Amino acid sequence: MEYNYASFIKIDRFSDVPVYLQVTNQMVLAINRGILKSGQKLLGSRQLAEQLHMHRNTATASYEELHSQGWVDILPNKGTFVASLLPKTNNSPKPENKYPIRTGYTFKKSFLFDNPFEYINCRYVWNDGSPDIRLTQLEDLSRVYSANLKRRSNRKKMGYYNQEGSEYFKEQLASYLANSRGLKISPSNLLITRSMEMSLYILSEVILSPGDLVLVGELSYFSANMIFQKSGSQLMTVPIDDEGMDIDAVRHICQNHKVRMVHISPHVHYPTTVSLSPKRRMELLRLAKEYGFIIVEDDQEYDFQYDKPALVPLASHDDGGMVIYVSSFGKSLAPGFRTGFILCPENLIQELKKHLGMIDRQGDVLMEQALGELIEDGSINRHLKKSLKIYRSRRNEMAVRLMEELGDEIDFQIPNAGLAFWLTWKKPLNLYKLSQLALKHDLYIPKTILYQNNKLTGMRLGFGHLDQQEMEQTISILKNMLLMLDKIDPK
Known part of the structure; x- marks a missing residue:
């Protein structure tokens, strides 16, 4: 990758430090900061001189100084490269981009606002009732927004x-x-x-x-x-x-x-x-x-x-x-x-x-x-009308799957509106352990959809974002995890 060296090398024409040493010192700093990496080929002296608006001989002198200090390797007919083994010296400039790990002052902390949401990269994910982004009419959206941007x-x-x-x-x-x-x-x-x-x-x-x-x-x-x-x-x-x-x-x-x-x-x-x-x-x-x-x-x-x-x-x-x-x-x-x-x-x-x-x-x-x-x-009404047919079908499919696979385990009512089911378990079970087992089988069940106390074991299960195959797979995983949980923690 070729950088614009002028972005990290600034020459002060009024400084008492010779220009070639200013360039040398700032190149060392760039190597220490990771801007220039070990083994990376540097610009030729002519190109470097052009970028920094200096004489080519000055650029050559900078490279020679870097070579003498062990920061670069100069290979005949190939070019100048950042050395693979960099010098270990206490005089090396400290990286400028090392940022403090902690503040030097105190501040108010809100445990109330600790983020309840998590994201885990799994093949299947349940949520509390989100629409399916795959059904979005992106063509209409991009057309209208682009037209407004150009108007x-x-x-x-x-x-x-x-x-x-x-x-x-x-x-x-x-x-x-x-x-x-x-x-x-x-x-x-x-x-x-x-x-x-x-x-x-x-x-x-x-x-x-x-x-x-x-x-x-x-x-x-x-x-x-x-x-x-x-x-x-x-x-x-x-x-x-x-x-x-x-x-x-x-x-x-x-x-x-x-x-x-x-x-x-x-x-x-x-x-x-x-x-x-x-x-x-x-x-x-x-x-x-x-x-x-x-x-x-x-x-x-x-x-x-x-x-x-x-x-x-x-x-x-x-x-x-x-x-x-x-x-x-x-x-x-x-x-x-x-x-x-x-x-x-x-x-x-x-x-x-x-x-x-x-x-x-x-x-x-x-x-x-x-x-x-x-x-x-009328685009909104047309889109909503189409998507509602799909969501109604998915709701009905989810109800069938839940009843066939988990009917003995859960109670639920088919919702007349919204994008989620409310499930309650007939027998107490540890929902957290259930979610951890499901995670090992590529199904993420976030804690925000789980509700459990001494009187209730419930779950809000969104269906809108799942197609038929995804419903079958995720409910099958849940059913298998319930069987596994019974073996691990029988009541």
Whole structure:
């Protein structure tokens, strides 16, 4: 590889050190830093002189000095090479790129934010319900984004910061939400974010204070809980049954405590996939008005609906300004084309914008412009319609496989929406040991989908990213690991 030697050799014409020695010393430093490696052929003296704008004789003198010190080998008719055996001397320059291993000061550490996600390179991977990137219409995405990047009228949008987002996208998104979810809103009710987690983080900064009481499901989304706890809030869990969150329990808590916020996923509860019944939805809205708590409606999987029409979001029935609707757009697209959003009254939007501007001042207005066009030309609806047929088929196939291979071991309900099953084991077993055994057979089961305590042994198993062959293989591995676990740890 030929380097631009001028990038690491700087000549000071006013220095008392001869130029050839300046070059020599900096070449030694480059060898010590690993920029020039043992055995590597160096530039010829003529080329070196041209790059460094010096006389060829000076370059030759530098190489001769390097050779005399043992840093290079000069081979007749072949060239100059970095020596294979470098000199060992205490006078060798210390590598400049040796960076401190530890800070020289103390700082706050957050064990709460220890990354729960892991990545292990296995042939098969389970997750908590992700779309299949292989189904993404990359041609449509690249066409629209490329067109926006080349469009002259968009160039001025790249020249300034814009945390306000694309007004065009917000107009299209407002129309999309009105048609698909019954949300009668205006663009001024929307704040565009990078992700669901960013939305919840900004909200917690604005509406939560240390000591505030936040109600979450007894089983609930771990990332959201981490964010709420970071704000200093106190979490209290509410039981979840086949009709969703127990609203009678919410009422009882409100009678004895001041509740600031209830975080809920009424459409597809995480992780159990149940839906909040219509009666409980209306009661929760009534309680919010009566006791003055905020409802944060977390709605990530609304678009993935299979057998019966989805109930419209709680936010569509909110006439008291008590519901903040948090969701994502484009979950069925490639990850880089997805975006999050917050929907709430305009006075709160104005305050949330200030905090968004602190952590995402740049925004991504061109991406938002492209997403708006995908809505307007109908590409999103066409893509979703095609992918839903595939996901419905995969859901049904997964249900058949689970029943045939593991029906004696697990209980589950076929989900009407979303991209995951909720499985509970009929007999207690060690899920961690099970996942470790599966790992040895090229199946990665992340700890974030495992739920185990003295009352429950459960798993949230995503199906959207698996084709039929992958389902057969992974369930077969799981079944074999269960048999193996019985032998290792019989009950």
